[in-house]
Structure formats: C-alpha cells, structure tokens
Amino acid sequence: MSGEMSRALVLEEFGSLPRLMDRPVPEPRAGHTLVRMLAAQVAHLDLNVVDGAFGILPDLPAVPGTNGCGVVLASDSHPEGALVRVNGKGLGLRRDGCWRDHAVVPDAAVTAVPDGTDPALACSFFTPAGTAWAAVHDVAAVRPGERVLVTGASGAVGALTVQLAARAGAEVIGVVGRPAKLAHVPAPAKAVLAAELSPDAVGGQIDALIDTVGGLVLRDCLGLVRPRGRAALVGYTAGRELTLDLADWLLADVALLPVNLMNRGGEVAADVEGLQADLTSGELTLPIERHAPDRLAEAVRRLRTGEAIGRVVLDLS
Ligand SMILES: NC(=O)c1ccc[n+]([C@@H]2O[C@H](COP(=O)([O-])OP(=O)(O)OC[C@H]3O[C@@H](n4cnc5c(N)ncnc54)[C@H](OP(=O)(O)O)[C@@H]3O)[C@@H](O)[C@H]2O)c1
Known part of the structure; x- marks a missing residue:
C-alpha cells in the first residue's frame, strides 16, 4: 500500500467541520486490521465529538466516525476480503475513526457481517437497534397489551423502538415534531404531532414512554403517563434539560429511567445481531440517507x- 493515497475527513478544531484531505494509506500492523471502508455512519454522538461536547474526546487532528463498514485488506485475525463492521475500542473517540477510505483498527473492533449485507445498514443499525432493544425490553420492560408512547418516532432509534415495542405486543403511539414526518412513523403505530399532544390525541393514559428527543417534548409527554408508569429516557435532540417540580413528580409517580447503550451493549449484542437479518429482509425497516x-x-x-x-x-x- 505504501505510496497510495487515501481520503480522510480530518477534524482540526472542535466546533469546525472536518476537512476532506488526502493522506497516505495507513500501514497494517500487528493486532490491527486494515479495512477499506465502504460506509460510515454520521450520528449525534459523532457530532458531539466534532463539537468538542462529549466526555471522551480525541487529541486533534483526528478522524471522527464511531461506526463503519468495509472490506478487510490485511489482518492476522480476519480473512482478507471479508465484509466487516468496525466500531468500539475508542474508534472515533480516543483514536481515529471511520470517516476515511482506509482505516487500521484494533482487531477487537472488527465484527464479521454476512456477505451481501448493505454496508450502510451494517454500519448504522447496531446503535439504534441496540438502543431500541434496551429501551423496550430492559429499561421500559414493555409488556403485551401496554400502551407505549415513543417520541422522535421517525428517527433512527425512535422508528426501531416503535417496531420493537409493537413486536412486544404493545399498542404504540409515535410522536413526531413536524407534519412531514407523520408518514414516516412505522406501522402499526398511530402517529401524532408533538404540538398536538393531549390525552385525547394519544387515546388515554400511557403505560410507558420511550423518549428520544428530550426538552419540552419530554416534559409534555411525561404528563400523559399513568401513575406508576415508566419513562425510559434515551436522547436529547430537542433539549438537554428537564426541569422537575419534585412535588408534582412525586404526585405523578412516574419512574424516570436512563437508557445507556454504552453500559448495555454487551448484554443486548446477541439479540441485536439477530435483528440484522430482519432489517435486510425488510421485516424491520430503518430508513438510511446516503451522502x-x-x-x-x-x-x-x-x-x-x-x-x-x-x-x-x-x-x-
Ligand atoms: N442513550 C443512548 O445510549 C443513546 C444511544 C443512541 C442514540 N442516543 C440519542 O438518541 C437520540 C436519537 O437518536 P437518533 O439516532 O434516533 O436520531 P435521529 O434519527 O436524528 O432522530 C432524532 C429525532 O429527534 C427529533 N428532534 C426534535 N427536535 C429536534 C431538533 N431540535 N434537532 C434535531 N432533531 C430533533 C427529530 O424528529 P422530529 O422532527 O419528529 O421532532 C428527529 O427525528 C439522540 O439524542 C442520540 O444522541 C442515545
């Protein structure tokens, strides 16, 4: 590979956008796998890193990108030519990540992907599917017949949460922020606009809320959950803060439960890997935009x- 050039998106200053640069193809080394990347996810976590607004940050300059998919070019541990997902081991956080054509990554950050899988799906399904799985099954512990409200229901985590909650036997209501997204809430959920939330709009009391947006949407949704119901909190795209009046909250008696995939990834991995086949077959859907x-x-x-x-x-x- 020596002498060959390779494109990389390089972050030089937190708060700016990474720049596309040509750099030499990295040399393979022991304990590491050289991957020709085919697709790399751009997720909120990556943007938090780009902004310098995450608890774990790389020394600069750095290549962001916590998740990618590509083909093995050289490795002691993985067969040459194999399609693989690349994530974990600090990629895109402590060390250069996946927003580049060629990456040398620790062998342990490489997972085989079934041949024929769309690389864009392979690099992007695990986090939303894992988060949705943990939220539905482990944190909110959704039971058949329950009424579940999901916010950000057309988003990656939200759309999968809707589908997994429905699979768990729940009646699901999906909340979206803008009218254009109503049509993107997966079936069989009923879709509701955040601005029109009311007990009538959601058809009565909610047993479990799974919130992916935070902010004022979360505040409004909490008021719809029944006493001794649960609220699983996943994200904060609409706002990082929630102000609680403790007296009102104790009266409402709704459990606020954090969902943290980083702490639960290992526990849910086997179940989530099983969802990849359903996503490839179209039994579950995850919309993907390519750039x-x-x-x-x-x-x-x-x-x-x-x-x-x-x-x-x-x-x-
Ligand atoms: N806790 C964890 O372990 C974990 C794991 C993965 C992801 N997350 C977090 O979960 C959240 C959702 O992730 P995702 O991948 O599903 O994101 P996504 O696909 O971008 O969906 C986020 C949704 O948030 C809604 N939204 C409301 N206000 C917004 C605003 N001001 N800017 C942008 N979006 C806004 C949008 O839907 P509407 O237009 O319908 O409002 C959008 O569809 C993110 O905060 C992410 O960091 C947490």
Missing part, C-alpha cells in the same frame, strides 16, 4: 436540524 464524503456539511446540517429521516451515512465506496 458522499465531500457533502459532509449537508449530511451534518440535515442531522442537526432534524430534517434527516432515519440514519445518515457517508458513502465511501
């Missing part, structure tokens, strides 16, 4: 504004 690496600014804008529908992925093929 070329020189269109990173547009990809980031769509994710930041909430215009994006489903997963945002860089097409590096």
